[in-house]
Each structure stands twice: as C-alpha cells, then as structure tokens.
Amino acid sequence: MAGHIVVGVDGSAPATAAAEWAAADAQRRGLALRIVHVCQQWPHSESTAYCASALDAAGGRARELTRDVRVTTELLSGDVITGLIAESESADSLVLGSRGLGGFAGMVLGSVGMAVAGHAAGPVVIVRTPSALRHDRVVVGYDGSEYSQAAMAYAVEQARARGAQLHVVSAWHMPALSPYAVAYGSLIEDLMGEEARAARERVEPWRESHPDLVITDAQPCEPPVKALVEAAQMADVVVVGSRGLGGFASAVLGSVSHGVLHHVTCPVAVVRPRAKEKS
Known part of the structure; x- marks a missing residue:
C-alpha cells in the first residue's frame, strides 16, 4: 500500500465528514493525508475562488484534528470522476463524502461516489455523516x-x-x-x-x-x-x-x-x- 490517504472535498457537509474521517484514519495508521478538490469550470467567474476556499477549509480542519500527520492540499482541474480515479492509483485509499454539492437531497449516494467506488484502483471509503459513537x-x-x-x-x-x-x-x-x-x-x-x-x-x-x-x-x-x-x-x-x-x-x-x-x-x-x- 502507498503511504498516503487521499480525500476528495467540495465544501459539502458529507465531504467535510469525509475529511475528518480521513484525518483520523491517517493519524491511526501513520499515513500522510492528501486533500484534493477537483474544480470543474462552472460558468461563473468565482468558481475557482470557491474551490480554493473549500480546499483551504478542509486542510485547516484536518490539521486541527491531527498531530505529526503530513497534510497537503492540491487544487486540480478537469472531470471530477476521472481526477479522483487517477488519484486512487497511488493512494492507500480514497475517501469521499456520500453526496456532493451537486447531489439531490433525497439521494443516499451521489453519482460521483458510485462511479469512483466502482472504478478506483484501491479501497474507497464513503462517509455519510460524522459519528460521535464508537463501537470498537x-x-x-x-x-x-x-x-x-x-x-x-x-x-x-x-x-x-x-x-x-x-x-x-x-x-x-x-x-x-x-x-x-x-x-x-x-x-x-x-x-x-x-x-x-x-x-x-x-x-x-x-x-x-x-x-x-x-x-x-x-x-x-x-x-x-x-x-x-x-x-x-x-x-x-x-x-x-x-x-x-x-x-x-x-x-x-x-x-x-x-x-x-x-x-x-x-x-x-x-x-x-x-x-x-x-x-
């Protein structure tokens, strides 16, 4: 297995939960954490600024939750599914929220999560919400x-x-x-x-x-x-x-x-x- 976990974020609540889960997993398993946001070019000039802001927020949150974990962030461009699958090639595992900003409220799992889970090179962890309960x-x-x-x-x-x-x-x-x-x-x-x-x-x-x-x-x-x-x-x-x-x-x-x-x-x-x- 590779020495880092990748988490994809987009500013949504499930993505934030995924970043927190990935940070905890990296801490437990002694791995580095790479946080990526694949920024698709929407027809609005502020899209890149929003992507950068969401990425910075996720990076800051991960650093708050960890110690001695190497946390890096990168803003990528292009197709989200293609970009995340490519990230899985070199990662120990890929972590995603159950739905992104583009998902319908009634959906349990979004199209990105389903597509990436089916085509990624290694383990894909889908996180829905943060959990305070621990069952060991x-x-x-x-x-x-x-x-x-x-x-x-x-x-x-x-x-x-x-x-x-x-x-x-x-x-x-x-x-x-x-x-x-x-x-x-x-x-x-x-x-x-x-x-x-x-x-x-x-x-x-x-x-x-x-x-x-x-x-x-x-x-x-x-x-x-x-x-x-x-x-x-x-x-x-x-x-x-x-x-x-x-x-x-x-x-x-x-x-x-x-x-x-x-x-x-x-x-x-x-x-x-x-x-x-x-x-």
Whole structure:
C-alpha cells in the first residue's frame, strides 16, 4: 500500500465528514493525508475562488484534528470522476463524502461516489455523516472470493489500527426449494450445516495469521445486504469487496456492495484487488 490517504472535498457537509474521517484514519495508521478538490469550470467567474476556499477549509480542519500527520492540499482541474480515479492509483485509499454539492437531497449516494467506488484502483471509503459513537468493531463481508480477500486484508488493517474487534459476516442464501422439499428436512438441515461450517473454515486462516486480533464470525442464512446492514448498526466501519462470488464478470459494483452503500449509515469501505494483487 502507498503511504498516503487521499480525500476528495467540495465544501459539502458529507465531504467535510469525509475529511475528518480521513484525518483520523491517517493519524491511526501513520499515513500522510492528501486533500484534493477537483474544480470543474462552472460558468461563473468565482468558481475557482470557491474551490480554493473549500480546499483551504478542509486542510485547516484536518490539521486541527491531527498531530505529526503530513497534510497537503492540491487544487486540480478537469472531470471530477476521472481526477479522483487517477488519484486512487497511488493512494492507500480514497475517501469521499456520500453526496456532493451537486447531489439531490433525497439521494443516499451521489453519482460521483458510485462511479469512483466502482472504478478506483484501491479501497474507497464513503462517509455519510460524522459519528460521535464508537463501537470498537469493524465489520467485513466475506465469501472467500478474490474481492472479499482484499476486503478482509483492509478490514484487518482497520481493526488493528483501531484496537477493535473484527466481525466477519458470511451470509448465504438458501437455494429455492419446491413445495415437496419439506419431505427432506434432514437434508436441508445438513445443507445449512455444511454451508455454515464451510464459512467458518474460511475464517480460520485469518484468525491463525492474526492472533493479536479478536475475530468473531457469523454465518446467517439471509441475504448478505440484510445481514451486513444489521451488523453495521454496531460498527465503526463496514468493509465489502467491490464484487463477490455472485457478481457478473462485467459488473463494476456487485449487488452486495451496491446495497450496502445505499443502506448502511456508518462509513463503508469498498475494496477491489489492485492490479498487482490480481496478477
């Protein structure tokens, strides 16, 4: 991983929350913090001045919240999505607010956050609002896929930096059964037991390789989004892979990551394996 976190700001309340979260994360993990504002050229002469002001405010706030963290700021120009994706190439992670100034009030996640989460080179953390509550718990969705392996690695790092418990959720669906399946109750119970057993076994290597962490796990038989939303109620951050075992190869964001982004209120990290990790 690179030695700095990037946060994109635009002067909105969610972006301010994102800058504060990124500053705290940089402090915990001993990383530098780079704050950027991609200033699109609006048809108003004061647009550049506004961008510079928003960037300065975010930089000042980050410096107030940190100590011994190298905080830099840069005003960029061009397309916001393209610029932020480019920033992710060299960053440990990219942090964004859930909606920017251009978002509709009723939207949970704006178009920029959705596009960047689907195409960034590494982890993207989406922050909705500041949170005064602390649960000392990181939740991660895990199904053993390549994408969830990357999510687990990031979740482990987050849990260790926070001194927090890591809770692994391995939810799974019961396959559709015919009305006659009730006659095979023992077989269904065996299937459920085998699924839960396999999920627990996938977590064991992580527990063995990270004995310093408290790692708990659950194998609910329910839709993964529902299970993660419930677990998120007592989490400081929820981590998911950008796609899982059920994703189509052409999908940028899988249904689980998409659903979690829209329904979880705490910060959500969407993680995809970097190119070198996939090779």
